[in-house]
Amino acid sequence: MKIFIKSNFVLPGLEDLEDKEGLEINRSEITLREFLEKLSNMSPRRIEYVEPGAQELDPYDWEVEINGLPYLDYEAGLEHLVKDGDRVTIRIVALGGG
Amino acid sequence: MKEGDTEMDELSVVGKSVERKDGRVKVSGKAKYAGDLFAPGMLYGKILRSPLAHAKILNIDARRAQALPGVMAVITGKDFPGKPYGVRPDTRDQLPMPITKVHHFGEGVAAVAAVDEDTAEEALDLIKVDYEELPVVLTAEDALKPDAPPVNEFKESNLAYFSDFNFGDVENGFKAADYIREETFSSQRVTVGFIEPHACLAEVDPTGRILLQGSKQSPYITWRHMCRGLGIPLSKMRIVNPFVGGAFSGKHDPFDVDFAVVKLAQKTGRPVKIVLNYDEVLAAYRQRNAMNARLRLGVKKNGAITALEAECALEGGPICGIGPFNIYYFGAFLNIPYKIPAVKYHGKLVYSNRSPCGTVRGQEIVLAQFALDSLLHMIGEDIGVDPVEIRMVNAVTDNWTTANGIVVDVSGLPRCIEKSAEIIRWKESRKGRPKGRGIGFSCASHPSGPRLGGHFGSTVTLKLVEDGKIIVTHGGTEIGQGCNTVFCQMVAEVLGLPFEDVEQGVSDSDTTVFDSGMFGDRCTFWDGNAAILAAKDLKKQLADMAAKLLEANPDDLEFKEKRILVKGNPEKGIDFLLAVRKAYYEEGKPLYGRGYWAATDIDIVDWKTGRGNLAHGLDFIATAIELEVDRETGKVTLLKAAHGDDAGQPINPLMLDGQVLGGSTHLMGQALMEESHYDGKAQVLNYSWRDYKQPTSMDVPLEAIVQHIHTHDPYGPFGAKGAGEASSCSTLAAIANGIYDAVGVRIKDLPITPEKIVRALKEKEEGN
Numbered sequence: 048m049k050i051f052i053k054s055n056f057v058l059p060g061l062e063d064l065e066d067k068e069g070l071e072i073n074r075s076e077i078t079l080r081e082f083l084e085k086l087s088n089m090s091p092r093r094i095e096y097v098e099p100g101a102q103e104l105d106p107y108d109w110e111v112e113i114n115g116l117p118y119l120d121y122e123a124g125l126e127h128l129v130k131d132g133d134r135v136t137i138r139i140v141a142l143g144g145g
Numbered sequence: 146m147k148e149g150d151t152e153m154d155e156l157s158v159v160g161k162s163v164e165r166k167d168g169r170v171k172v173s174g175k176a177k178y179a180g181d182l183f184a185p186g187m188l189y190g191k192i193l194r195s196p197l198a199h200a201k202i203l204n205i206d207a208r209r210a211q212a213l214p215g216v217m218a219v220i221t222g223k224d225f226p227g228k229p230y231g232v233r234p235d236t237r238d239q240l241p242m243p244i245t246k247v248h249h250f251g252e253g254v255a256a257v258a259a260v261d262e263d264t265a266e267e268a269l270d271l272i273k274v275d276y277e278e279l280p281v282v283l284t285a286e287d288a289l290k291p292d293a294p295p296v297n298e299f300k301e302s303n304l305a306y307f308s309d310f311n312f313g314d315v316e317n318g319f320k321a322a323d324y325i326r327e328e329t330f331s332s333q334r335v336t337v338g339f340i341e342p343h344a345c346l347a348e349v350d351p352t353g354r355i356l357l358q359g360s361k362q363s364p365y366i367t368w369r370h371m372c373r374g375l376g377i378p379l380s381k382m383r384i385v386n387p388f389v390g391g392a393f394s395g396k397h398d399p400f401d402v403d404f405a406v407v408k409l410a411q412k413t414g415r416p417v418k419i420v421l422n423y424d425e426v427l428a429a430y431r432q433r434n435a436m437n438a439r440l441r442l443g444v445k446k447n448g449a450i451t452a453l454e455a456e457c458a459l460e461g462g463p464i465c466g467i468g469p470f471n472i473y474y475f476g477a478f479l480n481i482p483y484k485i486p487a488v489k490y491h492g493k494l495v496y497s498n499r500s501p502c503g504t505v506r507g508q509e510i511v512l513a514q515f516a517l518d519s520l521l522h523m524i525g526e527d528i529g530v531d532p533v534e535i536r537m538v539n540a541v542t543d544n545w546t547t548a549n550g551i552v553v554d555v556s557g558l559p560r561c562i563e564k565s566a567e568i569i570r571w572k573e574s575r576k577g578r579p580k581g582r583g584i585g586f587s588c589a590s591h592p593s594g595p596r597l598g599g600h601f602g603s604t605v606t607l608k609l610v611e612d613g614k615i616i617v618t619h620g621g622t623e624i625g626q627g628c629n630t631v632f633c634q635m636v637a638e639v640l641g642l643p644f645e646d647v648e649q650g651v652s653d654s655d656t657t658v659f660d661s662g663m664f665g666d667r668c669t670f671w672d673g674n675a676a677i678l679a680a681k682d683l684k685k686q687l688a689d690m691a692a693k694l695l696e697a698n699p700d701d702l703e704f705k706e707k708r709i710l711v712k713g714n715p716e717k718g719i720d721f722l723l724a725v726r727k728a729y730y731e732e733g734k735p736l737y738g739r740g741y742w743a744a745t746d747i748d749i750v751d752w753k754t755g756r757g758n759l760a761h762g763l764d765f766i767a768t769a770i771e772l773e774v775d776r777e778t779g780k781v782t783l784l785k786a787a788h789g790d791d792a793g794q795p796i797n798p799l800m801l802d803g804q805v806l807g808g809s810t811h812l813m814g815q816a817l818m819e820e821s822h823y824d825g826k827a828q829v830l831n832y833s834w835r836d837y838k839q840p841t842s843m844d845v846p847l848e849a850i851v852q853h854i855h856t857h858d859p860y861g862p863f864g865a866k867g868a869g870e871a872s873s874c875s876t877l878a879a880i881a882n883g884i885y886d887a888v889g890v891r892i893k894d895l896p897i898t899p900e901k902i903v904r905a906l907k908e909k910e911e912g913n
Contacts, residue, residue: 056752059235092300094235107369107599108234110749138749140598142369143232143467144362144397144664145474145508 048072048131050082056139059090079111079118080125082135096137097125112136158637159863162799163644166630167388167623176388179344179360184416187346188217188258190409191265192401192419193272194429195247195254198498198827199294200276202246205255209271215264218412219272220405221255226376229299230399236306236465238299241374241404245298247276248463249500250828251429256405258417281498281827285437285458288495296463296496305461306469306494310476310755312548313487318452322443326524330516332436332877332895334460334821336427337505338811338839341390343402343430344420347410355382355407362392362624364652365600365659367399374404384659386652392624393506393811395431397662398466428832431503432821434459434471434494436512440520448525448535452487453517455479459494459509462501468494469752471502471509477755478510479517480547482558482590482765483539488548490755498827506811507873508665510591518587518878519893522885532586532882533566536767540588550748551592552758557791557854558588561767564789564852569769582784584771585883589874593762593858593867594667597750602743603671604658605679607636608650609736611729613707613722615642615683618650619676620660621668626869627800628668632676634796635862639680641704642721658741666867669796670762671742673862678740686736691724744860762858762866765791768809768875770846774887776906779899781817781884786849788872794864795853802851804869809849812876814840820896 049069052058064070072085083096083104096109103124104111111118113127114134121127129135170176207219222242231237242253255272259265282288282296288303296303319325345359355377361367364384372379389396402419409417421430441454457475461468476490505511525535540558547553565586566572574584605619617636623629629649637647651657660672688699691709695702695717703712710718728734748757771785788805795801818838822830831837857864877895885891890905 054753055749056233056235090235096234105234110598138598139233139235139752141233141470141750142366142597142599142661143470144366144597144662145394145467145470145504 048075050129051134053134053136054138058086059092059094061089076128076130078126079113079129082129107140107142110138110140156638158634158644159796160794160798162797163630163634165627165800166633166649171388178341178388178390179346179358180341180420182346182358182387182418184346184348187416187418188260188409188413189262189265190256190258190406190417190419191262191269192253192405193255193257193269194251194425197247197276197278198250199279199281199296200247201279202243202254203275203277206273207255210257210268213264213268213271215260216257216268217260217415218258218409219255219268220408220412224408225374225404228374228376230370230374231465232467233469236469238297239464242401246279248296249429249498251425251500253401253405256409258409258413283497283499283823283827285435285460285495288460288497296498300496303496304493305465305496306472308472308476308490308492308752308755310488310490310549312480312755315452315454315487315489318487319443322451323446324524324528325441325443326520326527327439327441328520328523328893330438330440330519330893332512332515334435334499335433335505335815335819336821336837337393337395337431338814339391339393339395342421342423342426343396343400345403345406346416346418347406348416349410349414353381355410356385357382357403357407358385358387359403360389360396361386362389362394362396362622363662363664364622364654366397366662367403368654368659371399371403371407374399375407384654386622389622389624394504394508394664397503397664400430423834424832427821427837428829429500432462432500433505434461434468434502434509438512438516440516442520442524444524444528446528448528448530448538450483450485450539453479453485454489457492459492460497460499461494462499463496464501465494466501467503471504473750473752473755475509475513477549477759479513480549481551481553481763482541482588484541484545486548499823500821500829506808507591507870510589510874511812511877514587514589514874515877515881515895519881522586522878522882523891533562533571536562536586536588541590550756550758551763553763554761554859555793555856556763556765557856558590558765558767560854561765561789561791562588564854565767565769565787568787568850568852569771569785571769581776581887582771582773583883583885583887584769585879585881585886586767586769587875587878587882588765588767589871590763590765591666591867591871591874592760593670593764593861594665595750595760596744596747597661599661601661602741603660603675604741605632605672605675607679607683607738609683609725609738611725613646613725615640615647616650617647617676618652618657619672620658621672622652622663624663626668626804627797628672630800631669631796632672635673635676636680639677640684642707666764666870669865670861670867673796673865674742675740677862678742679738680740682740683736683738687724690728691719694719761860762793764793764866764868764871766805766871766875768872768879770879770883772880772883772887774884774902776888779902779906781897781902783813783844783846784848786846788851789854790851790872791854791856791866792868793856793858793861793866796863796865798853801853801868805851805872806849808869808872809876810840810845812873813845813880815895816877816880817896818898
C-alpha cells in the first residue's frame with residue numbers, strides 16, 4: 048500500500064521523497080505507531096517519533112494528523128490503522144527562540 | 146479597526162511616554178536579580194570548566210574535592226539521565242553536562258556545592274579530570290572537509306543542518322536583469338552582550354518538587370528542556386523569574402549552570418545558587434554564528450531587483466541549538482524588506498569546537514541584511530542609481546505578498562526611507578561634505594513573532610483587587626524591553642484607569658501561563674492583544690454588574706476616569722471602585738480578567754520549503770548613519786544616526802525610541818569592533834571585558850534620531866507592531882555603506898576594524 052506523507056521538515060532518510068509521491072509499504076495495513084517506527088528506522092540516526100513505551104506523541108515534539116485530523120481525534124490514537132492512500136501529516140515542533 | 150481599537154485622539158494612556166514600571170527600582174539598585182536571591186541554608190555552586198576545546202573525558206576523580214570540609218556535593222554529567230535535548234526533536238545533540246567528551250573551551254565538566262564560594266572554588270582545584278585531546282574544528286570550511294574530526298557525538302557529520310529554498314522563477318529573474326553582481330560577505334563571532342551574567346537558585350521541597358529562580362529570557366523553554374533533560378514531568382518543576390538584566394536571545398536555553406544547580410540541590414537537599422562571572426559567559430556561553438555568504442543579485446536599469454541567489458554557511462559551535470531557525474530566517478527574510486520576485490537559497494549550519502551559538506538580537510536576519518543591503522548599495526553605484534532611490538524603488542509596500550508567501554498588511558517603509566534621508570540631510574550632503582565623511586543607508590524588516598508549533602499562544606490574567614487596583618500577570622518576560630509597562634498601559638486604557646492603578650505581578654509558572662518564548666518581537670504584539678482581551682473580559686464583568694445598578698444596557702456603558710458611565714449621559718454613573726467593592730462585598734465575587742491570543746491564521750514554520758505566511762505585524766525601518774573615517778588611522782567615528790521606524794502605533798514612544806536606538810547601538814559593536822577571538826586550538830583569547838570590546842557611550846553617535854512612522858497594523862494591539870529587532874538588522878550595512886561613501890573602500894568582512902580600513906585604503910592607493 049502507499050501512504051502519502053506531508054511534512055514541514057526534511058524527513059531524515061526520505062530527503063528526496065516528494066509529498067505527492069507516497070511511501071510504499073509492503074503491508075496491507077499498519078498502525079500509526081508502526082508507521083512512525085518505520086520512519087524512525089529509515090532515518091540515519093533513528094529519529095524517535097514515539098518515545099519507547101509512550102501511549103502518545105510528545106506534543107512539544109510532533110503534531111501528527113491523519114487525513115487532516117489530529118491523530119488523537121481517532122479513538123485508537125497511535126494504534127489507529129493507516130490505510131492505503133491515507134495522508135499522514137507530520138509537523139515538527141521547535142522549542143526555542145531567537 | 147478591530148475590537149479593542151480606539152481612535153488615536155481618544156487615547157489617554159496608550160501612546161504616552163509614561164514612566165517605566167521597573168525604572169526606579171532598577172536605576173536605584175533595589176531590583177532583585179537572580180544573583181541577589183538568598184534562601185535559608187543556601188549553598189554556593191561553582192562549575193569546573195574544560196581547559197581544552199575538544200577532548201575525550203577519560204576519567205573524573207572528585208574524591209579529594211568531596212573530602213574537603215564544607216563541600217556538600219560534587220556532580221558530573223553522569224549524574225544526569227543522559228537524555229539529549231535540543232530545539233527540535235531531530236536535532237537533539239546536547240546533554241546537561243558532557244559525559245564522554247568536551248566540545249568547546251570552558252565547557253562545564255563538573256560542579257560543586259559548598260558552604261561558601263571560596264570552599265567551592267577550592268574544591269574545583271581538587272577535581273582531577275583526565276582528558277585525551279582531540280583535533281579541533283574552527284571554521285565552516287574546516288568542518289566540512291572529508292577528514293574533519295566529528296564534533297558532536299550525536300551526529301556523524303559536521304553538517305548540523307541545511308535548507309534549500311526556491312521562491313519564484315530565479316532563472317527567468319536573472320534573464321530579465323539588466324545588471325548582475327555577485328559578492329561574498331563574512332562576519333565574526335560576537336557575544337550576546339547582556340549585562341547580567343547567568344545566575345540561578347534552585348530549591349527542592351520535601352515532595353521533590355523543584356523551584357528554579359533564574360535569569361531567563363524564556364522560562365517556558367527552560368522549563369520544558371530541563372524537565373526533559375532531568376527526566377521529570379513538567380508539574381515537578383516550578384520556575385519563577387526575578388528581574389532579568391538583559392537577554393538579547395542569549396538566555397532562552399537551559400545551560401549547564403541551570404542543570405547543575407538543580408542537581409546539586411537534589412543531592413544535598415538544600416538550596417543552591419550559582420552566579421557566573423562574566424569571564425565564564427564570554428568564554429563558554431552563547432554567541433552569534435560566524436557567517437560566510439555569497440549573494441548574486443540581478444536588477445533592472447532603474448535598480449528594481451529581479452532575482453537573488455544566496456548561499457550561507459553558519460559556523461555554530463558544537464550544538465545545533467536555535468541554528469536551524471537562524472538558517473531559516475536568513476533565507477526566508479531575504480524576501481523582505483525589498484520586493485524580490487525570485488529567490489534561491491542554500492543555507493547550512495556546521496559544527497565546530499568554538500563556543501556554542503544561539504543568536505543575538507535580530508537573529509540572522511541581521512547577517513542577511515548586512516549582505517543584501519551592502520550588495521544593493523554596490524549595484525546602485527555600478528548602475529548610477531542613488532542609494533535612497535534604489536531603496537525606494539524596491540521597498541515593500543502595503544498589501545504585498547513576498548515570493549515565499551509572507552503577507553505584509555501595512556508597510557511604512559517608503560516613508561521611513563524618506564524620513565531617514567531627510568533627517569540625515571542626504572541631498573544636501575551630495576552637494577558637498579568634509580573629506581572623510583560619508584552616509585550609509587540600510588533598511589530592514591522583522592516579524593512580530595512566528596508560530597513554531599506546540600503551545601504558541603499568549604495569555605494575560607488580571608486580578609482586580611478590592612482597592613480597585615489591577616495586578617497583571619502575563620506569559621511574556623520583562624527582560625528590559627519594557628513589556629510590563631506597555632501591558633499596564635493597554636489595560637489602563639481599556640478600563641479607563643490611570644496608569645498608576647495597574648501593577649505588574651510576578652512571573653511564576655504556578656500562576657502564569659508562560660508564553661512559548663520571548664523572542665522575535667512577539668511580546669508587545671501577542672501578549673498585548675491578550676492584555677486587551679483580558680481587560681475587556683474584566684470590563685464586561687463590571688459592566689454587567691454596573692448595568693443593574695444604573696438600569697442600563699451593559700453595552701451602553703463606558704469606562705472613563707475611574708468611573709463607569711452611561712454613554713451620552715455622564716451624570717448617570719458609578720465610581721469604578723464602588724463597582725469593585727459591590728462585587729467583592731455584596732456578591733462575594735472575585736474579579737479576574739482572562740485573555741489569550743494566538744495568530745492561528747498564520748502558517749506554522751515550514752522548515753522544508755521556507756514558504757508560508759510566517760507572521761503578522763511586519764515592522765520596518767530605514768537607517769541612515771553619518772560617519773567620519775580617519776584615513777591615517779582607519780578610525781571610524783559615528784556622527785549621526787537617523788531611523789525612520791514603522792512599529793505601527795507606538796504604545797510608549799520613549800521606550801520605543803529606546804528599543805530602536807538600543808538595537809542599533811548593539812550592532813554598532815558588531816560592525817566596528819566586537820569579535821571573540823580563538824587560537825589554533827579553539828581556545829577563546831579575549832574572554833574578559835578588558836579584551837572584548839563593546840561600544841560605550843563614547844563610541845555611538847552623539848546625535849541619534851528616531852522618527853516614528855505611524856501606521857496601524859490590522860492585527861496589532863492598538864495598531865502596534867513589534868519593535869526593537871529591526872534596527873539591529875539595518876545597522877551593519879548602513880555603517881559599511883557609510884564607510885564606503887566616506888573613503889571609497891568596501892569592507893565585506895566584519896568587523897570593519899581600523900586595520901582593515903587602512904589596509905584597504907593602501908591597496909586602493911596602490912591600484913590593487
